[in-house]
Amino acid sequence: MNFELIIVGGGLGGLVSGIILAKEGYSVCILEKNHQAGGNLQTFTRDGHKFNTGLHYIGSMDEGQTLHRFFKYLGIADKVPLKKMDDAGYDRITVGEDDTVYRHAMGWENFSETLIRQFPEEREAISHYVDSISEAIKSIPLYDLENAFSYHLEPHQLNLCTMAFLRSLTKDERLQSILAGANSIYHGAAMRTPFYLHACIRNSFVNSAWRISGGSDKLAGALLEAFTDAGGTLITDAQVDRFEFDGDKISAAWLKDGRRFAGKHFISSLHPAVTLQMVPPDRIRRAFRQRIESLENTAGFFTLYLVFKKDFFPYLNYNHFHYYSDDYFRDLLPDDQWPHTYLVYTPFYEESPGFIPTASILTFMGYDDYKQWDGLAPDQRGQDYYDFREMASQRLLNAVEKRYPGIRNGIEKYFVSTPLTFTDFTGTPQGSGYGILKDCKNPARAIVLPRTKIPNLFFTGQNLNIHGVLGTTINAVITCAEFTGFRYLVNKIIHA
Numbered sequence: 001m002n003f004e005l006i007i008v009g010g011g012l013g014g015l016v017s018g019i020i021l022a023k024e025g026y027s028v029c030i031l032e033k034n035h036q037a038g039g040n041l042q043t044f045t046r047d048g049h050k051f052n053t054g055l056h057y058i059g060s061m062d063e064g065q066t067l068h069r070f071f072k073y074l075g076i077a078d079k080v081p082l083k084k085m086d087d088a089g090y091d092r093i094t095v096g097e098d099d100t101v102y103r104h105a106m107g108w109e110n111f112s113e114t115l116i117r118q119f120p121e122e123r124e125a126i127s128h129y130v131d132s133i134s135e136a137i138k139s140i141p142l143y144d145l146e147n148a149f150s151y152h153l154e155p156h157q158l159n160l161c162t163m164a165f166l167r168s169l170t171k172d173e174r175l176q177s178i179l180a181g182a183n184s185i186y187h188g189a190a191m192r193t194p195f196y197l198h199a200c201i202r203n204s205f206v207n208s209a210w211r212i213s214g215g216s217d218k219l220a221g222a223l224l225e226a227f228t229d230a231g232g233t234l235i236t237d238a239q240v241d242r243f244e245f246d247g248d249k250i251s252a253a254w255l256k257d258g259r260r261f262a263g264k265h266f267i268s269s270l271h272p273a274v275t276l277q278m279v280p281p282d283r284i285r286r287a288f289r290q291r292i293e294s295l296e297n298t299a300g301f302f303t304l305y306l307v308f309k310k311d312f313f314p315y316l317n318y319n320h321f322h323y324y325s326d327d328y329f330r331d332l333l334p335d336d337q338w339p340h341t342y343l344v345y346t347p348f349y350e351e352s353p354g355f356i357p358t359a360s361i362l363t364f365m366g367y368d369d370y371k372q373w374d375g376l377a378p379d380q381r382g383q384d385y386y387d388f389r390e391m392a393s394q395r396l397l398n399a400v401e402k403r404y405p406g407i408r409n410g411i412e413k414y415f416v417s418t419p420l421t422f423t424d425f426t427g428t429p430q431g432s433g434y435g436i437l438k439d440c441k442n443p444a445r446a447i448v449l450p451r452t453k454i455p456n457l458f459f460t461g462q463n464l465n466i467h468g469v470l471g472t473t474i475n476a477v478i479t480c481a482e483f484t485g486f487r488y489l490v491n492k493i494i495h496a
C-alpha cells in the first residue's frame with residue numbers, strides 16, 4: 001500500500017498528528033501494533049470490569065482554555081464526555097503520618113486562598129509562586145496561541161529547576177512539598193524537573209480539571225472518529241519492524257508480519273530510541289544514535305486495579321496523592337520506604353456516581369527493581385516475577401491501608417500492572433511512564449526536535465517536549481507545523 005504520510009504508533013501523538021495532516025489533505029495511514037489504537041488512552045477489561053490503562057484526568061477543558069481550543073480544532077471538544085472535578089480540591093495531598101490534607105483548588109485565586117488558609121504566614125510566597133507560573137507559561141510554545149510564533153523554548157526556561165525555584169520562594173519545607181506535589185515533578189528526579197514542565201502541568205489543571213466520564217477510551221474513540229472522518233486510514237495489529245531506504249530517505253515501513261507500506265513522509269510517535277532501532281546502522285550517524293539511546297527515561301508505574309465489593313468505596317471527585325515524607329522532594333528515596341508515593345484514582349461512571357465498583361492505585365517503581373525481567377516475553381519471566389509483583393502489591397496495599405483503614409476488607413480482587421506491562425503494551429523502553437526525562441541541570445542533552453537527521457522522518461509523541469494529554473497534543477501540532485508552516489497551523493487552531 002502507498003500513502004503520502006505514514007505515522008508509526010496510534011496513541012495520542014499519532015492520532016492527533018494524523019487528524020491534523022488528514023484535514024490538510026494528506027493521505028495518511030497510521031500503523032498501530034495493538035488490536036486497538038489509543039496507547040495510554042486505552043482501557044482494558046478484566047472479568048467484566050473496565051479500567052483506564054493510566055489516564056486519570058485532563059486539564060484546561062473549559063470553553064476557551066488551552067486544551068479545549070486544540071480539541072475544538074480537532075473536532076472532538078464536544079465528543080468527549082467529561083465530569084468536572086471538585087473545584088475546592090481536585091488534587092489532595094498528604095505527607096507521611098501527618099493527617100493534614102492539603103488541597104489544590106481550581107482557579108488561581110481559589111488555589112492561592114486555599115493554600116494561604118493552610119499556610120497563613122506564606123501569603124507572599126504563594127502569591128509569588130502563582131505569578132511565576134503565569135509568567136512562565138507565557139513563553140511556553142503554544143500555550144498562548146495568539147502570541148506563538150515559534151516552538152522553541154527560551155534557554156532561561158530550560159535551565160530553571162522546579163525545586164531550586166520553590167526553595168528560593170519559601171523556607172517552609174512542607175509548602176515546598178505541597179507546591180511541588182501532585183504529578184508535576186518527575187518521580188525520583190524532583191531536583192532535575194524543569195520549572196517550565198511543572199508550570200505547564202500545574203497551570204493546565206488549576207485552570208480546570210476533568211475526569212473522562214465512562215473511561216479514557218472515550219477520548220481515544222473521539223480521536224479515532226475524527227481521524228477517519230478526515231479521510232485517514234488506521235491499520236491495527238500492525239507492528240512496524242524496520243524502515244526501507246531509497247538513498248537517504250525512507251521509502252517504506254515493514255511490519256513484523258512481512259507487510260510493506262510505502263510512503264513519502266514518515267512520523268514516528270514512538271520513543272526516539274525505539275524508532276532509531278528500525279533504521280539500519282549505516283543510515284544514521286553513530287553519534288546521533290548514541291545520544292538518543294543514552295537519554296535517561298522517567299520512572300515507570302506500578303498499578304493496582306482494585307475491584308470492590310458492592311457499595312463499599314465512594315467515588316472521589318479528586319485525586320489523592322500521598323508522599324512518604326518531605327524527603328521525597330529531595331530525591332531521597334530509600335528502598336525500604338517503597339512505595340514512596342501513591343495516587344488513589346476513582347473513575348467516574350454516570351451509572352454509579354455514589355459508590356464505585358473499581359479504583360486504581362498508582363505508584364512509581366525504579367528500573368533497578370524490575371530490570372532483571374526487561375527484554376523477556378511475559379511467558380518467559382517466570383514465577384519470580386509474579387512473586388515480586390505480589391510482594392509489591394502487598395507493600396502498596398499496606399501503605400494505602402494506613403490512610404484508608406479497612407480497605408482490604410472491601411477488595412473483592414485486584415489486577416496488577418508493572419512498568420514492564422507498559423513495555424508490552426505501548427513499547428515504551430524500560431517501562432517508562434512519561435518517556436525521556438527532561439533535565440534542568442543538562443537541558444540541551446534531552447532536547448528532541450521533530451526533524452531528524454533523516455530528511456523525511458519526523459518525531460512526535462510525549463518524548464518530544466512535555467508529556468500528558470495537553471503536552472502530547474501540543475507536540476503533535478509542533479510536528480505537523482513542519483509540514484504546514486507554524487503560523488498557518490496556529491491560525492487554523494485560533495479560528496476553529
Ligand SMILES: Cc1cc2nc3c(=O)[nH]c(=O)nc-3n(C[C@H](O)[C@H](O)[C@H](O)COP(=O)(O)OP(=O)(O)OC[C@H]3O[C@@H](n4cnc5c(N)ncnc54)[C@H](O)[C@@H]3O)c2cc1C
Nearest residue numbers: 009011012013033039040054056057240427461462468469
Ligand atoms: C500510567 C499513566 C498515567 C497517566 N496519567 C495521565 C493523566 O492523568 N493526565 C495526562 O494528561 N496524562 C497522563 N499520562 C500521560 C499521557 O497518557 C501520555 O503522555 C500520552 O498518552 C502519550 O501518548 P503517545 O502517543 O506519545 O504515546 P503512547 O500512548 O505510548 O502511544 C504510542 C503508540 O505506539 C504504538 N506502538 C509502539 N510500538 C509500535 C510499533 N513498533 N509499531 C506500531 N505501533 C507501535 C503503541 O501500541 C501505542 O499505541 C499518563 C501516562 C501513564 C503511563
